[in-house]
Amino acid sequence: MNSLKLIDWLQILKITYYIKMKRYRSYLTILLVLLIQISCDKDDENPDINKDIVINEFMAVNSYTAADQDGEYDDWIELFNLSSEEIDMSGYYLTDSKNNLTKWKFPDGTSITGLGYLIVWADGDTNQVGLHTNFKLSSLGEKIILLTPELETIDKVEFNAQTNELAYARVPNGTGDFTWQTATFNYKND
Numbered sequence: 141m142n143s144l145k146l147i148d149w150l151q152i153l154k155i156t157y158y159i160k161m162k163r164y165r166s167y168l169t170i171l172l173v174l175l176i177q178i179s180c181d182k183d184d185e186n187p188d189i190n191k192d193i194v195i196n197e198f199m200a201v202n203s204y205t206a207a208d209q210d211g212e213y214d215d216w217i218e219l220f221n222l223s224s225e226e227i228d229m230s231g232y233y234l235t236d237s238k239n240n241l242t243k244w245k246f247p248d249g250t251s252i253t254g255l256g257y258l259i260v261w262a263d264g265d266t267n268q269v270g271l272h273t274n275f276k277l278s279s280l281g282e283k284i285i286l287l288t289p290e291l292e293t294i295d296k297v298e299f300n301a302q303t304n305e306l307a308y309a310r311v312p313n314g315t316g317d318f319t320w321q322t323a324t325f326n327y328k329n330d
């Protein structure tokens with residue numbers, strides 16, 4: 141009788157142990173999924189990239205701040221070269237869509253001087269002289285992605301809806317997070 145009871149108890153302990161382990165395994169799985177999710181989100185915001193050139197500033201609402209060579213107050217994107225070397229940007233890409241990474245290609249012969257700025261007009265006026273993309277920036281918010289000819293992401297920024305005549309700029313210049321402020325067209329942000 142006593143030995144039977146002992147066996148019963150052992151059986152109960154065994155079952156309890158398995159249930160607990162199963163529960164812990166579920167907790168561990170949930171924890172692992174969350175950790176993967178967090179690390180993916182981080183990668184998304186800070187692509188592991190060669191940061192020699194950054195998207196430094198842009199305007200998606202520009203009514204009187206800066207005009208292109210034809211006198212048009214269009215959207216613009218300012219790039220900044222963090223290195224002291226001139227960089228050949230022939231064949232690089234700018235896009236506002238992650239589903240179309242090759243949307244606009246920098247023409248051959250485009251370069252950015254060491255510690256220099258480069259303005260690209262995001263106005264859809266591809267027939268105008270200079271650098272004019274085939275897309276505009278939506279004041280409702282969207283993204284801008286800069287890629288190498290091999291389609292490696294160099295820099296990426298996402299922005300929300302805005303209405304004011306403000307630029308979204310990296311502060312400190314070239315390295316900081318984006319903040320809405322008065323435009324510094326083709327020069328240092330801070």
Ligand SMILES: [Ca+2]
Pocket residue numbers: 208210212214261263265268
């Ligand atoms: Ca234009």
Ligand SMILES: [Ca+2]
Pocket residue numbers: 236275276277278282
């Ligand atoms: Ca757009």
Ligand SMILES: [Ca+2]
Pocket residue numbers: 196197218309323324325326327328329
């Ligand atoms: Ca600037």
